[in-house]
Amino acid sequence: MATQIYIITLRGGYTHESSRDVQRLVRGLGGYILMATRTGPIIAIDESRAPLVGRNPLVEFLGPVTLNPNGVAAGILTRIFAENLSKQIEGGAGSQPGLNG
Amino acid sequence: MGIGKDLLDVPFGDMIFSMANAIANSQRKLDAASLRTLRTLAGTKFDFIPEVTEVLTPKPLDPIDLGGGQTVTPTGVDIKVFPSPPIKLTLLQAGLVPQFYQFTESIIEVKISLSSKLDISHSSEVDIGLEVDTKVEAGGGLLSFFGGPSGSVSTSFSSHVNIKNSITYSYTAEGSSLLRTTLKPVPPPVRFMPRFITVNALVSPPAINTSE
Numbered sequence: 001m002a003t004q005i006y007i008i009t010l011r012g013g014y015t016h017e018s019s020r021d022v023q024r025l026v027r028g029l030g031g032y033i034l035m036a037t038r039t040g041p042i043i044a045i046d047e048s049r050a051p052l053v054g055r056n057p058l059v060e061f062l063g064p065v066t067l068n069p070n071g072v073a074a075g076i077l078t079r080i081f082a083e084n085l086s087k088q089i090e091g092g093a094g095s096q097p098g099l100n101g
Numbered sequence: 102m103g104i105g106k107d108l109l110d111v112p113f114g115d116m117i118f119s120m121a122n123a124i125a126n127s128q129r130k131l132d133a134a135s136l137r138t139l140r141t142l143a144g145t146k147f148d149f150i151p152e153v154t155e156v157l158t159p160k161p162l163d164p165i166d167l168g169g170g171q172t173v174t175p176t177g178v179d180i181k182v183f184p185s186p187p188i189k190l191t192l193l194q195a196g197l198v199p200q201f202y203q204f205t206e207s208i209i210e211v212k213i214s215l216s217s218k219l220d221i222s223h224s225s226e227v228d229i230g231l232e233v234d235t236k237v238e239a240g241g242g243l244l245s246f247f248g249g250p251s252g253s254v255s256t257s258f259s260s261h262v263n264i265k266n267s268i269t270y271s272y273t274a275e276g277s278s279l280l281r282t283t284l285k286p287v288p289p290p291v292r293f294m295p296r297f298i299t300v301n302a303l304v305s306p307p308a309i310n311t312s313e
Contacts, residue, residue, distance in 0.1 A: 004200070007192070009141055037192070039145040063138025064200035066286075070312055071196015072297070073149050 004047045004064050008040035011060040018058050025056055032088050034081040044085075111276075117209055120280055124204050131202050138199035139293065142192040149190035154183040194297065203287045210279040220269040229260040 010018050023033050023041055029052055031045030042065070045053065054062040067074060160179035164172040233256045301308040 005197075007138060007141055007145070007197070035147075037145050037147060039141060042192075042197075061137060061141065063134060063141060064202075065138060065142065065192075065197045066200045068196045068198045071198075072194060072299075073190055074196030076149065077192075077195050077197065 002047055003044050004050065005034065005042065005044050005066060006050060006053070006062050007037075007042050007065050008053070008059055009061040009063075010040045011058055014038045014040065022053070022056065022058050025058075026053060027088070029053065032085055034084055035077070042081075044081075111211060111213060113211065116211065116278065120207065120209050120282075124207055124282060128204055135199040135201045135289070136293065139193070139289075142197050142199065143295075145192045146189040147192065147195070148187035149195065150184050150187050152185040154185070156181040156183065193295075198289055198294065201287050201289050201293075202284050205283050205285045207282040208280070210281070211276070212278070213274070213276040215274050216272070218269075218271045220267075220271075222265075222267045224265045226263040227260070228262075230258070232257040232259070 008022060010022065012018070019036060019041060023036070023043075026033060026041070026043045026045060029045060029049045031043050031049065031053070033041050034044055035042040040059075043053070050062060050064075053059060067077060071077070158179045158181070160177040162175045162177040164174045166172050233254070297312050299310040299312070301310070
């Protein structure tokens with residue numbers, strides 16, 4: 001299975017705690033947090049494990065997305081994703097990015 | 102009963118219809134999920150700083166004494182950073198687009214194996230027995246008066262017949278069906294995605310750029 005980027009919306013709206021809990025869940029399942037927004041985190045995770053995230057009661061919606069390189073800020077997003085990814089790869093499972101959005 | 106009739110009884114039409122119906126329903130749900138993702142991306146904003154201006158100005162450092170009365174003054178540089186005010190940009194504007202999926206190929210495969218077997222066996226066994234028992238006794242009786250011996254004759258007849266008939270009929274039917282479909286990511290449909298029209302009023306005349 002391939003790694004896919006997803007955007008998550010949180011049930012009941014964004015709270016710091018719920019966002020953190022979902023981020024921990026994603027990291028526990030071997031996924032990565034690419035960006036944290038006020039809607040919910042943008043994650044990268046194996047497609048086979050994505051349903052486990054979607055079934056969590058804190059998660060309202062899990063939608064697959066892709067990056068359009070022609071977007072006006074595609075370069076910025078790529079840089080943010082890369083920075084956050086590098087922190088998690090270097091820091092192990094415990095490290096999580098701050099709010100970017 | 103006929104095997105040909107059994108094969109004709111397999112509801113191929115219903116199976117194909119059910120599969121096509123399931124694929125159509127799944128495709129509709131997938132498209133609905135992608136549209137929901139599109140709305141989410143269009144509603145999620147983040148602070149985008151389009152420009153960062155860096156101003157480099159000379160900042161001479163302290164002279165370095167080289168000895169012999171010679172000194173050199175390194176050229177230092179002072180850097181001032183001026184980020185432009187952040188603007189709210191949606192993730193969709195920034196370049197994240199929903200992933201769309203499409204069923205590209207579907208295969209329905211039905212395997213059916215029918216077999217019938219008829220065994221008829223017949224066996225019979227006949228056993229016939231005949232037994233004659235004659236007894237002759239000397240003396241006494243009226244017969245002996247005429248000079249003959251006295252006696253008795255008994256005859257027994259026995260027979261048995263075993264007949265075994267067996268007819269065995271067996272009929273087995275085995276079937277399996279396989280439904281296989283391929284789901285592939287595809288680019289967003291053109292009609293689903295908004296066009297971005299950028300008007301650059303910094304130049305004269307204003308430049309208009311359209312992107313999907």
